[in-house]
Amino acid sequence: MTVEIIRSQAKGCVSAPPSKSMAHRCLICAGLAKGESRISHVSYSQDILATLDCLQEMGATFEKGDDFVIIKGASPKAAAGKVYPCRESGSTLRFFLPLLLLSDGEKTMTGYGRLMERPLSVYEKICRESGIVLERGEGFIRLGTGLRGGVYEVAGNISSQFITGLLLALSLCEEKSELTIIPPIESRSYIDMTLQAMEKFSVKLQWQGNTLSIPGNSEYCARDITVEGDYSNAAFLEAFNLLGGEVSVSGLDEDSLQGDKIYRDYFSQIASGSPTLDVGNCPDLAPILMTAMAFCHGGRLMNTARLKIKESDRGEVMARELRKFGGRIAVNENEIIVEDRPLHQPQEILESHNDHRIAMSLAVLGSAYGGRIRGAEAVQKSYPDFFEKIGKLGVEVKQYDD
Numbered sequence: 001m002t003v004e005i006i007r008s009q010a011k012g013c014v015s016a017p018p019s020k021s022m023a024h025r026c027l028i029c030a031g032l033a034k035g036e037s038r039i040s041h042v043s044y045s046q047d048i049l050a051t052l053d054c055l056q057e058m059g060a061t062f063e064k065g066d067d068f069v070i071i072k073g074a075s076p077k078a079a080a081g082k083v084y085p086c087r088e089s090g091s092t093l094r095f096f097l098p099l100l101l102l103s104d105g106e107k108t109m110t111g112y113g114r115l116m117e118r119p120l121s122v123y124e125k126i127c128r129e130s131g132i133v134l135e136r137g138e139g140f141i142r143l144g145t146g147l148r149g150g151v152y153e154v155a156g157n158i159s160s161q162f163i164t165g166l167l168l169a170l171s172l173c174e175e176k177s178e179l180t181i182i183p184p185i186e187s188r189s190y191i192d193m194t195l196q197a198m199e200k201f202s203v204k205l206q207w208q209g210n211t212l213s214i215p216g217n218s219e220y221c222a223r224d225i226t227v228e229g230d231y232s233n234a235a236f237l238e239a240f241n242l243l244g245g246e247v248s249v250s251g252l253d254e255d256s257l258q259g260d261k262i263y264r265d266y267f268s269q270i271a272s273g274s275p276t277l278d279v280g281n282c283p284d285l286a287p288i289l290m291t292a293m294a295f296c297h298g299g300r301l302m303n304t305a306r307l308k309i310k311e312s313d314r315g316e317v318m319a320r321e322l323r324k325f326g327g328r329i330a331v332n333e334n335e336i337i338v339e340d341r342p343l344h345q346p347q348e349i350l351e352s353h354n355d356h357r358i359a360m361s362l363a364v365l366g367s368a369y370g371g372r373i374r375g376a377e378a379v380q381k382s383y384p385d386f387f388e389k390i391g392k393l394g395v396e397v398k399q400y401d402d
Contacts, residue, residue, distance in 0.1 A: 001375070001376050001377040001399060001400070001401060001402060002349070002372055002373065002374045002375075002376060002399070002400045002401075002402055003359075003363065003372070003373045003376035003387060003397060003398070003399050003400075004370075004371070004372045004373075004397070004398040004399075004400070005362075005363050005366030005367055005370060005371055005372075005373070005395065005396070005397060006370055006395075006396035006397075006398070007367065007368065007369065007370045007396075008367055008394055008395050008396040009240075009243075009244055009245050009246075009367065009394060009395075010237075010240035010245035010246075010247050010367060010390060010393040010394055010395050011245060011246045011247065011393060011394050012246075012247060012248075012392065012393045012394065013247075013248045013249075013250060014237055014247065014248075014249055014250070014389055014392070014393060015229070015249070015250050015251040016229030016230055016231075016233070016234040016237075016249050016250065016251040016252050017043050017229070017230050017233050017234075017383055017385075018041045018042055018043045018067075018227040018228075018229065018230055019227055019228050019229060019230040019231070019232070019256075019258065020043070020045060020047055020048060020091075020230060020232070020233075020382050021091070021190065021193060021230075021232070021258065022193060022197060022227050022228055022258075023039070023042050023043070023048055023051075023227045024047070024048065024051050024091045024092070024095060025095075025164070025193060025194055025197035025198075026039050026197050026200070026201075026225050026227060027039055027042075027048070027051050027052065027055065027069065027071065028051065028055065028095055028096075028099075028168060029168075029197055029198060029200070029201040029203075029220055030060075030069075030071045030073060030201070030220075030222065030223070030225075031055040031058065031060040031071060031073050031074060032073055032074075032075075032076070032099075032168070032172070032201075032220040033073040033201055033219075033220035033221055033222045033223070034073055034219065034220070034221070034222065035072070035073070035221070035222030036070060036071070036072050036222055037070070037071050037072075037073070037201075037222040037223050037224065037225070038068060038069070038070050038071075038224040038225070039068060039069045039071065039224075039225050039227065040067065040068040040224070040225070040226045040227065041067055041068070041226050041227040041228075041229075042067055042068060042069055042227060043067070043383070043384065043385075044064070044384065045380065045381055045382045045383065045384055046087050046088065046089070046380050046381045046382075046384075047087070047088070047089040047091060047092065047381055047382060049087065050085065050086050050087035050088075050089040050092040051089065051091070051092045051095075051096075052064075052069070053084075053085050053087070054084045054085070054086065054092055054096050055071070055074070057079070057082040057083065057084050057085075058074050058075075058076055058078075058079045058082070058084075058096075058099075059074030059075065059078055059079070060072060060073055060074040061074075073220065073222070076099040076100060076102045076103055076169075076172065077102050077103045077104075077172075078103060079099070079100050079102075079103040079107060080103045080104055080105025080106065080107055080145070081105055081106065081107070082107055082108075083107075083108045083109075083110060084096060084100065084107065084108065084109045084110070085110050085111070086109055086110065086111040086115060087111060087112065087115070088111060088112060088113040088114070088115045088311065088381060089111075089115070089381075090115060090118055090159075090161060090310075091161055091164075093109060093111060093115060093118070093141075094120075094123075094159065094161035094162055094164070094165045095161065095164055095165045095168060096109070096165070097109065097120070097123055097141070097143065097165055098123065098126075098147055098165045098166055098168070098169035098170075099165070099168055099169045099172075100143050101127070101132060101143060101144070101145060101146065101147035101169065102145070102147055102169060102172060102173070103145060104145050105145065106133075106142060106143065106144060107142075107143045108140055108141065108142050108143070109140065109141040109143065110139060110140050110141075111139065111140075112139065113311065113354055114311060114312070114354075116136070116138075116139055116140070116141070117309075118309055119158075119159075119309060120134075120136070120141075121158070122154055122158055122162040122166075123162065123165075126147075126152070127144075130146055130147070130148070131146060132144050132145065132146040132147065133145075147169060147170075147173065148173055148174075148175060149170055149173035149174060149175030149176055149177040149214070149216050150175060150177055150178075151177070151178045151180075152166065152170070152177065152178070152179045152180070153179075153180045153181075153182065154166070154179065154180075154181055154182070155181075155182050156181045156182050156183050156184050156185035156186060156210070157184060157185075157186050157280075158186075159187070159306070160186070160187035160188075160190035160191050160194075161190075163179070163181065163191050163194070164190065164191070164194040166179055167179065167191075167194055167195075167198065167205065167212065167214065168194075168198070170214045171198070171203050171205070171214050171215065171216075171218040172216075172217070172218060173216050173217075174216050174217055175216045176213070176214065176215055176216045177213075177214040177216070178211050178212070178213055178214065179211065179212045179214060180210055180211040180212075181210050181211070181212070182210070183210060184280075185210065186280045186281055186303070186306075187259065187280075187281055187283075188259075188281060189257055189258060189259030189281060189282075190259065192257045193257050193258065195212075196257055198220075200223055200225055201220040201221055201222075201223055202219065202220065202221040202223075203215075203218045203219075203220055228252075228253045228256055228258075229249075229250075229251035229252040229253065229256075230258075231252060231256065231258045231260040231261040231263065232258070232260040232284050232285070232382075233360075233382060233383050233386075234249045234252055234263075235260060235263040235267075235285055235288050236288055236357075236360040236361065236363075236364055236383075236386070237249050237389070237390075237393075238263070238264070238267065239267070239288050239291065239292055239361075239364045240364060240367060240390075240393070240395075241267075242267060242270065242271055242292050242295060242296060243295055243364065243365070243367060243368045244368070245367070245393075247393060259281045259282045260282045260284060260285055262281075262282055262285075263282070263285050263288075263289075266285070266289060267292060269299075270289070270292045270293055270296050270297070270299060271296060273297055273299075274293075274297045274298045274299045274300075274340060275299050275300075276299065276300040276301075276302060277289060277299065277300070277301055277302065278301075278302045278303050279301050279302065279303055279304060280302070280303030283304075283306050283307060283310070283314075284310075284357060286301060286304060286307055286314055286315065286318070286336070287314055287318045287355075287357045287358055287360075287361040288357070288360070288361045288364065289301060290315075290318050290319070290322060290329065290336060290338055290361070291318070291322065291361040291362075291364060291365050293338040294322045294325065294327040294329070294338050294343060294365070295343065295365060295368065296340075297340045298337075298338045298339050298340035298341075299337075299338050300335060300336070300337050300338070301335060301336040301338075302334070302335050303334060303335075304331075304334055304335055304336050305333060305334045310355065310357075311353075311354060311355040311356065311357075311358075311378075311381070312353040312354065312355040312358060314355065314357065314358065315331045315336050316331050317351075317353040317355065317358060318358060318361065319331050319336070320351075321350050321351065321358065321362055322338075322365075324346035324347070324348050324350060324371075325343040325344060325345075325346050325365060325369060325371075326341065326342060326343045326344045327339070327341065327343060328341055343365075343368075343369060344369065345369040345370050345371065346369065346370075346371045349371075349372045349373075349374050350362045350366070350371050350372060350373045350374065351373070351374050351375060352373055352374065352375035352376055352378040353375070353378075354375055354378050355378055356378045356379050356380070356381040356382045356383065357382075358378070359373055359375065359376050359378045359379050360379060360383065360386055363376075363386070363387070363390065363395075363397075367390075367395050374402070376399075387399070
């Protein structure tokens with residue numbers, strides 16, 4: 001799908017979409033719980049549908065409402081002999097993989113896009129040292145069994161998704177475990193969100209310095225949970241304000257643990273100058289921060305190396321698309337520099353690179369200069385009604401089938 005954004009200003013109030021990060025965690029905890037849970041304020045993005053697909057394969061049953069899921073849990077120890085379709089969801093892949101190592105027999109995980117290219121080094125090392133089968137092929141991962149509780153150690157500068165997956169799985173092992181995270185710990189907020197979600201379902205873990213103590217044989221209890229609003233996607237809505245819009249976003253918890261809530265502080269710095277901002281704990285904000293810097297006064301992003309292994313090589317492809325507006329961006333090993341220079345309407349078609357956050361960032365900038373975005377359906381990954389929502393705010397959007 002190609003979307004054309006006509007020069008227009010966004011004005012009005014919009015509610016924040018549900019937090020995809022918290023929805024993943026709550027749905028999986030509900031899927032591990034005995035009894036029936038109700039998870040409310042859920043958006044059926046492609047990533048969330050992938051998690052529901054995998055829960056279903058694991059034996060959970062659920063009923064989907066307009067914005068809620070009623071789910072009865074299952075045991076991952078009975079998960080063998082199934083195929084787990086992760087679509088393009090990195091969270092689904094990394095959260096479920098260690099859970100599947102708890103069951104006897106062979107399991108297969110599948111995915112498409114860049115998903116199966118994304119690193120699994122933490123799990124590969126654990127499996128290699130424990131004699132567990134983890135075989136990667138073209139579009140699939142074949143898994144054996146054998147994960148046990150014990151003492152584990154991981155680097156803190158890897159994706160927090162590995163840590164979440166291990167916490168979920170080790171809590172179900174018979175033995176107690178300790179997971180030590182070697183500083184510096186990036187994306188600490190996502191780890192804390194995992195602990196918060198687990199505690200909501202009666203599994204409480206404790207930090208002892210940089211080590212998490214994990215009780216064995218934990219029992220997840222069914223709960224009724226309402227998913228909080230998503231700061232990650234709210235950032236794209238409030239970014240219109242940097243371009244002259246007047247958008248207010250409701251439904252965000254001021255006490256949220258989400259690391260991406262820092263966008264409001266970062267936007268303020270971008271509006272008033274040419275700041276240096278650290279995205280080590282909020283890498284998903286990088287595309288919209290680059291966009292805002294290009295429109296305003298330029299700036300510099302630090303700790304950007306992990307952008308290479310997202311749905312796209314986000315630093316490189318965002319720089320490529322911003323250059324179509326006249327931007328000048330330098331993408332280095334672990335930093336991105338956006339120069340302060342005038343922009344203009346792009347003469348070339350813009351590309352989403354099959355990345356939802358690239359597509360949304362280009363739509364925001366397109367409201368100031370116009371432009372066509374090819375592959376705009378990428379927003380289905382996290383924010384299916386994004387273009388409908390910004391249309392209601394007054395952004396003129398035209399859609400064309402490719």
